[in-house]
Amino acid sequence: MNKTYDFAVIGAGIIGMSSAYYLSDSGAKIAVIDKSYIGSGSTGRCISGIRQQFSTPTSIGVMKESMSLFSRMEDEFGFSIDFAQSGYLLLAHSEELLNTFRSNIEIQKKEGVNVSLLSPEEASSIVPALNTQGLLGAAYCPDDGQAYPFATLKGYQTKIDEKKGDFFLFNPVVDFQKNTNFVVTLRDGTIIEANKVLLSAGPWSRELGQKIGLDLPFYPERHEAIITERLPKFIGPMLVDYRKDGCYFQQLLTGQVIGCYTPDPNVPGIRQDNTLRFLTEMAKRMVRLVPELEKAAVLRHWAGSYTMTPDGNPIVDQTPIQNLYIASGMCGHGFMFGPGICKHLAYYMIHDHWDTDFSEFSLNRTFQSKESLK
Ligand SMILES: Cc1cc2nc3c(=O)[nH]c(=O)nc-3n(C[C@H](O)[C@H](O)[C@H](O)COP(=O)(O)OP(=O)(O)OC[C@H]3O[C@@H](n4cnc5c(N)ncnc54)[C@H](O)[C@@H]3O)c2cc1C
Numbered sequence: 296m297n298k299t300y301d302f303a304v305i306g307a308g309i310i311g312m313s314s315a316y317y318l319s320d321s322g323a324k325i326a327v328i329d330k331s332y333i334g335s336g337s338t339g340r341c342i343s344g345i346r347q348q349f350s351t352p353t354s355i356g357v358m359k360e361s362m363s364l365f366s367r368m369e370d371e372f373g374f375s376i377d378f379a380q381s382g383y384l385l386l387a388h389s390e391e392l393l394n395t396f397r398s399n400i401e402i403q404k405k406e407g408v409n410v411s412l413l414s415p416e417e418a419s420s421i422v423p424a425l426n427t428q429g430l431l432g433a434a435y436c437p438d439d440g441q442a443y444p445f446a447t448l449k450g451y452q453t454k455i456d457e458k459k460g461d462f463f464l465f466n467p468v469v470d471f472q473k474n475t476n477f478v479v480t481l482r483d484g485t486i487i488e489a490n491k492v493l494l495s496a497g498p499w500s501r502e503l504g505q506k507i508g509l510d511l512p513f514y515p516e517r518h519e520a521i522i523t524e525r526l527p528k529f530i531g532p533m534l535v536d537y538r539k540d541g542c543y544f545q546q547l548l549t550g551q552v553i554g555c556y557t558p559d560p561n562v563p564g565i566r567q568d569n570t571l572r573f574l575t576e577m578a579k580r581m582v583r584l585v586p587e588l589e590k591a592a593v594l595r596h597w598a599g600s601y602t603m604t605p606d607g608n609p610i611v612d613q614t615p616i617q618n619l620y621i622a623s624g625m626c627g628h629g630f631m632f633g634p635g636i637c638k639h640l641a642y643y644m645i646h647d648h649w650d651t652d653f654s655e656f657s658l659n660r661t662f663q664s665k666e667s668l669k
Contacts, residue, residue, distance in 0.1 A: 298461070300326040302644065303479055303489035305468055305503060306496035308338035309444065309633035310622045312451040314493055317641030319458035326487050327460060328479065330467030334448045336497045338630060340567075340599025342520050342553045344533050344545060345631040346383040346439035347408045350399045351664075353655040354608070354632075355406040361635030365442050372450030376442045377548045382532030383439035384418060386584075388429050392537055396434040403436075410436040424529055424585045439533070441545060444630055463487070471506045473616060491618040491644055498565045498600035500623035509614055512662070513624050515600040517562040518555055519573040521581075523591040525550030534584060542580040552591060556580060557627075569598045601627040605662040611640055612658040620644055621658065 302318050304311045307329035315327045329335065345365060347358040368376045387393040396412060403410045411434075418433040419425055452462070463481055470480035471492075479487040496503045498515035521544075530552065533545035544554020556577060574596050582589045604610055604624035609632060611622045622640055625632055642650045654660070 297486045297488060298326065299476075300324045300461075300487060300489045302326070302491050302493065303328060303477065303487050304493045304495060305479070306336065306494070306499070307333040307448075307462070307464070308336045308495065308497050309448065309630050310497070310625065310637060311493065311495035312448050312455070313633045313637035314495060314622065314641050314644075315455050315460060316451040317638050318644060319455050319460045321641075321645050322458075323645070325455065325458070325460040326463060326489065327455065328463045328466065328468060328481065328487070331465055333452055333462075333464065334445055336499070337599045337602070338444050338448065338497075340520065340597060341444055341630045342543075342545070342555055343441045343444060343547065343630070344383070344543075345442060346436065346533070348383055348385060348399065348403060348410060348434060348436050348439065350402065351655060352402065352406055353652065355403055355408060356651075357632055357635040359407065359635075360638070361631055361633070362438065362440075364634035364638065365447075368442070368447065368450055372453060374446065374450070376446040376450060378440065378442040379548050380438050380440040381545065381548075382421070382435065382437040383535065384421060384532040385434040385535045386418070386430055386537065386541075387432050387434075388536070388538050390431065393432045396432065400434060408436060409438050410434060421532065422530055422534065422585075424587050425534065426584055426586055435532070437532070441533070441547065468503060468506075471503065473507065473619070477619070491620065493620045493622060493640075493644065494614075495622045497623060497625075497629070498602045500602065500621065504614075504621070507616060507619070509616065511610070511621060511623070511658075512605055513610075514563065514603045515565045516603055517564065517566040517598050518557070518601050518627070519569050519577070519596060519598040520553065520555040521574065521577050521596040522594050523552040523588070524594050526552060526591055529587065530585060536580070536584055540580060542577060542584070544581055551594065552581070552588065554581060565600050567598045569596055602629070606660075606664055609636065609656050610658050611636055611653055611656040613643075614658060
């Protein structure tokens with residue numbers, strides 16, 4: 296059975312869903328394809344953080360826009376996405392990192408972000424439960440925060456449905472060719488023809504690109520995460536401890552503490568197995584930072600992927616194959632980047648020119664610079 300669309304979006308994570316949402320706003324015919332359920336990839340496995348504290352004007356600008364889009368979703372969707380501006384507190388235990396914070400704050404302030412450098416005492420007044428031993432200072436933005444990924448995706452799904460977009464779920468792309476139009480074959484034999492295609496398959500983007508002859512520089516890595524039982528509210532912002540044996544976690548609006556750490560060495564590959572080593576190590580690191588957490592029971596833990604690129608920035612661009620677009624390599628920031636990036640990407644896909652400068656995210660950049668706030 297052949298079906299014809301203006302746009303086909305491969306991957307129903309935050310990137311595919313927010314792109315499809317903005318594309319469907321133009322009145323175009325949209326197909327959204329996923330090999331499993333909506334949010335089954337990295338998006339449903341993330342820890343819900345949204346921050347504007349980045350190191351380049353492009354990323355900061357995207358995040359200011361995303362923050363504003365997240366803040367309006369409840370009105371737009373008609374239900375809560377558990378959005379809260381609960382803040383991000385980035386912790387420096389070395390002079391070098393404190394200096395990085397200082398220079399980033401200068402850039403962030405120029406871009407209009409409400410951020411300041413705090414002494415350990417000031418940090419402690421924001422999170423009294425914080426262990427400040429060895430802390431030299433902190434960067435704090437009270438406007439950063441959190442939102443619930445599955446509610447956000449549900450909102451997009453409802454709106455795409457209203458615009459008569461079609462979903463093909465639990466139905467992987469098995470073949471992908473370009474004739475005059477793109478011809479995308481799904482496992483159940485459905486054939487989707489589309490003028491333009493967005494490859495937004497997160498960690499699977501490289502493997503899908505290979506089906507059509509592209510070698511895209513994405514390197515998935517496993518990241519595990521943990522969530523506790525609900526606790527009385529006592530931690531405000533997301534705490535980010537950048538030490539080699541640090542971690543990052545926040546308390547959700549619903550009371551659970553959710554977090555992860557970046558393994559050293561990294562664990563390459565698309566892997567969703569979880570380990571006892573992470574569970575015990577993460578518990579130790581969390582308790583070191585907030586000793587009161589010693590009493591908290593862990594509800595569950597899981598794993599998902601960060602899709603890395605050589606410079607720690609996403610790739611959001613047209614590919615060398617005309618009318619084939621790529622948005623992936625979100626490097627651990629895709630949930631927060633999604634709305635801001637995809638609004639501009641959809642504009643580009645519809646109008647064939649950008650309404651913003653995304654050269655920092657281009658596919659043919661040199662990949663020399665590095666995002667300093669991982
Ligand atoms: C533990 C952890 C914590 C994180 N915390 C945060 C955070 O606090 N804040 C933040 O902003 N980001 C966070 N991230 C990163 C964030 O989750 C990702 O950057 C983001 O979800 C990427 O979205 P995506 O749409 O690109 O990919 P995905 O959500 O992975 O979506 C890709 C989709 O493509 C589909 N797909 C793959 N192959 C095929 C195929 N052949 N056919 C059809 N469909 C296919 C998959 O099923 C999947 O649903 C975290 C990630 C992890 C793992």
